[in-house]
Amino acid sequence: MEFQFSNRVLKLKPSAIREIFKYASDPSVISLSAGNPAPEAFPSKEIAEISERILAQRPIDALQYSITEGYEPLREYLTDYMKKMHGIGRDFDNILITSGAQQVMDLAAKSLCNEGDVVICEAPSFIGSLNTFRSYNTRLRGIPMDSDGMNMEELEKALKEESNVKFIYTIPNFQNPSGITMSWAKRKQLYALAKKYHVLILEDNPYGDLRFHGEHIEAVKSLDDAGLVLYAGTFSKIISPGMRVGYAIGPKELLQKMIVCKQGQDVHTNIWSQMVCHEFMTRYNFDEHLKKLQEIYLKKSAIATGALDKYLIPKVTYNPIEGGLFLWCTLPDGVDMLDFCKQAVLRKVCVVPGNAFLTDDSAPSQSFRINFSTPTDGQLLKGIQILGTLANEMITN
Amino acid sequence: MEFQFSNRVLKLKPSAIREIFKYASDPSVISLSAGNPAPEAFPSKEIAEISERILAQRPIDALQYSITEGYEPLREYLTDYMKKMHGIGRDFDNILITSGAQQVMDLAAKSLCNEGDVVICEAPSFIGSLNTFRSYNTRLRGIPMDSDGMNMEELEKALKEESNVKFIYTIPNFQNPSGITMSWAKRKQLYALAKKYHVLILEDNPYGDLRFHGEHIEAVKSLDDAGLVLYAGTFSKIISPGMRVGYAIGPKELLQKMIVCKQGQDVHTNIWSQMVCHEFMTRYNFDEHLKKLQEIYLKKSAIATGALDKYLIPKVTYNPIEGGLFLWCTLPDGVDMLDFCKQAVLRKVCVVPGNAFLTDDSAPSQSFRINFSTPTDGQLLKGIQILGTLANEMITN
Known part of the structure; x- marks a missing residue:
């Protein structure tokens, strides 16, 4: 059967990030493209305790x-x-x-x-x-x-x-x-x-x-x-x-x-x-938990910015941050950003092209997004090093 | 601030059932108006076991x-x-x-x-x-x-x-x-x-x-x-x-x-x-579980139809059923269905007026819906008995 879709969904595309996400699930790819919390940031033990208590004491409230x-x-x-x-x-x-x-x-x-x-x-x-x-x-x-x-x-x-x-x-x-x-x-x-x-x-x-x-x-x-x-x-x-x-x-x-x-x-x-x-x-001590998260992301962001400073600056710049999960990197004018992201993927490092975040995603962009919360420290270092090598090859002046 | 809502939500009303639901949360009211599974139908023990296992063995998969x-x-x-x-x-x-x-x-x-x-x-x-x-x-x-x-x-x-x-x-x-x-x-x-x-x-x-x-x-x-x-x-x-x-x-x-x-x-x-x-x-034995549910609802539906037969037939009729959670009851012509439902609520029994289920909810309806899965057996019997008394008072011929 041929469907007549509503006007509102005719032009809708799956989120570019979600699509890259799927690609990034290849375990040999270092994904700097997600936005996932760090695995060590989950209060798994506490959640297991709470869940056990709830299902033992008030199962119907939780399931109805x-x-x-x-x-x-x-x-x-x-x-x-x-x-x-x-x-x-x-x-x-x-x-x-x-x-x-x-x-x-x-x-x-x-x-x-x-x-x-x-x-x-x-x-x-x-x-x-x-x-x-x-x-x-x-x-x-x-x-x-x-x-x-x-x-x-x-x-x-x-x-x-x-x-x-x-x-x-x-x-x-x-x-x-x-x-x-x-x-x-x-x-x-x-x-x-x-x-x-x-x-x-x-x-x-x-x-x-x-x-x-x-x-x-x-x-x-x-x-x-x-x-x-x-x-x-x-x-x-x-x-x-x-x-x-x-x-x-x-x-x-x-x-x-x-x-x-x-x-x-x-x-x-x-x-x-x-x-x-x-x-x-x-x-639980919610404040203490938030402090722990802040420490985790301070550490991971420091690894990321340290690697960026070492391998990409001054050819690629990035916005200073005070928190969150992302770094926004910008290539110099004249460098093809989409080609950069594509070359990175061929070298098994995945970042998100900046145009994906624009109101018109066909507009030009010189930027790409790096996420530092999802990869391991080792992946983060290695991934950014690969981006640095690529930038040095592509940006010759 | 005065909001200009979208055309699509201008005429939307909260679901009449959800609204009745709130009223029915008064613990002194016998609610025959919900559509909830029976509390005894939940595999709470199994869910607790499974959840414990998942959170012990694969917490990040479950939380990411x-x-x-x-x-x-x-x-x-x-x-x-x-x-x-x-x-x-x-x-x-x-x-x-x-x-x-x-x-x-x-x-x-x-x-x-x-x-x-x-x-x-x-x-x-x-x-x-x-x-x-x-x-x-x-x-x-x-x-x-x-x-x-x-x-x-x-x-x-x-x-x-x-x-x-x-x-x-x-x-x-x-x-x-x-x-x-x-x-x-x-x-x-x-x-x-x-x-x-x-x-x-x-x-x-x-x-x-x-x-x-x-x-x-x-x-x-x-x-x-x-x-x-x-x-x-x-x-x-x-x-x-x-x-x-x-x-x-x-x-x-x-x-x-x-x-x-x-x-x-x-x-x-x-x-x-x-x-x-x-x-x-x-x-787990999923088939066995479904059989158990069917037995639970067979028993509850039998209580409900038994009480309907005893207290409401022939003044109020109902559709025979082979499964599910609901009984659809119909009052004779000339009886004001909305008034019946209102009087029932005043006697602390809540059912859903039939017009709520029509494409035009201002159209006339002689029916109301009874749910038999949510109330206890005792509530079911007592609730239907109260409806029977009410029907006998309102339907005199």
């Missing part, structure tokens, strides 16, 4: 249907925790537990966007979110990044020019893929612009707890006194991505629509895993 | 990111199992693991339906699926049910009249809410009509393994030699709904679009729970 909004004790605890620790959430806000933060992007786009509506995003930005927005036939408008976040002049220009902007999508901490962190000054500017132009901000913060340099900067959501910010959080990078537990904190009216959409998507998020996240946060 | 298509060993095993046991799946088909069968409905609608496209469904039908189809701004056309399934004359009339039908949605076994099972003759007719009019069938089979009377009837998908049927299966009713693991078997071309949409929705289904389902199917 639950409500769409999420596991009530987790919702309550997270609400208090995020308010107390990060000043996030006010009386006009609600919380919804989602199947990973990815679902927040989907539910927000589904609730808000008609065909042709505009989503403003950082350029480059996280391909998974961009594809979700595309899947509702939105038009993406990318705002170039400065070293301290989105360029605010360009943002205001876009807000003036576009009449049907539904939200501004930002990853303010250790952005994927650029590694850039938005300064506090720019967060305030961003919020002021959103207020001025009556536009929602969708703040995606998967890496906020993975800071290993510099001072913590509060979320844009902490400024929100007018119900203008939808905040997306997740346990993927701090407990386990395989469990698919994330959450949205945002204005009640918006969350009500998102909850109805979630009912239709998956009824509710895996309740067993929600209970595990709740017990892990409340019965 | 995985691929969108699903856990490969589960996909392979299910493909073989469904082919061998039910003749489901051919070379042109693929399998996708989803976050519950509900996600199959969402991904199918998202991949196929533009605004205004028509989805043909049974009338009445499962409210969760209807709401999902509505959330893509489709138009629902309901086909009345005979005692052996959809009325085929009405179906052909609809297929002739409607020019943009994207699929026919059916729950052939122990349908929710009517309890009706489609005969083998009608399954063949349905498939022939789909072929004649080049329309996809979306076959939703959550209850197929819960047959406690009569002979097994093969799925419509078993007839599919032309790639016309998308089959939705689930572990919700046979292992655990809280884990949210379902699957789709259907034409590769369609599944490819659904996979891309799933990437954007939740990346992949909880991998830990996928592994649990796989081990449960392969390392």
